[in-house]
Structures are given as structure tokens and as C-alpha cells.
Amino acid sequence: MNPEVTEYIEKIDQPWQVEVCNRLRQLILQTVAEVDEVKLYNRPHYKKNEQYLCVFFVAKNG
Structure with a gap:
């Protein structure tokens, strides 16, 4: 697991x-x-064979 992705997830409100x-x-x-x-x-981005599978984009309250 990538520690930068862990940090991103932990900062979600x-x-x-x-x-x-x-x-x-x-x-x-x-x-x-x-x-x-x-x-x-x-x-966070997930890739396989240099092709993107998905990206996390968390919406924030406005």
C-alpha cells in the first residue's frame, strides 16, 4: 500500500x-x-500495465 494514498484517505472529513x-x-x-x-x-490512481483503472475523487461539502 502506498503511504501517500493512506494519508489522502485519512484526511477525508x-x-x-x-x-x-x-x-x-x-x-x-x-x-x-x-x-x-x-x-x-x-x-489516488490505480493503474495496470500503464493503463488507468480508476481514480478516487472525494466530493467535499459546500
């Missing part, structure tokens, strides 16, 4: 959003072999 991100993260890391977890543009 809403506990339910933290829970969702942690669940999705675990699902991705457990099911996608050789996935790369990186933080780009201040957001």
Missing part, C-alpha cells in the same frame, strides 16, 4: 467516505493482480 475509500482500496488491491497504486494530481 466524512467518516463514511473514509470507509468507502478503504473498502474500494482493499477490493482493488486484492482482486487486480500487479495493480499500481499511485498518488497523482493529489488523488
Whole structure:
């Protein structure tokens, strides 16, 4: 697990959003072999074979 992604998730304000991100993260890391977890543009990105699988973007309360 990438510590920068852990830090991103820990800074999320809403506990339910933290829970969702942690669940999705675990699902991705457990099911996608050789996935790369990186933080780009201040957001977690998941890549495999240099192709993006998904990006976390957490909406903030306005």
C-alpha cells in the first residue's frame, strides 16, 4: 500500500467516505493482480500495465 494514498484517505472529513475509500482500496488491491497504486494530481490512481483503472475523487461539502 502506498503511504501517500493512506494519508489522502485519512484526511477525508466524512467518516463514511473514509470507509468507502478503504473498502474500494482493499477490493482493488486484492482482486487486480500487479495493480499500481499511485498518488497523482493529489488523488489516488490505480493503474495496470500503464493503463488507468480508476481514480478516487472525494466530493467535499459546500
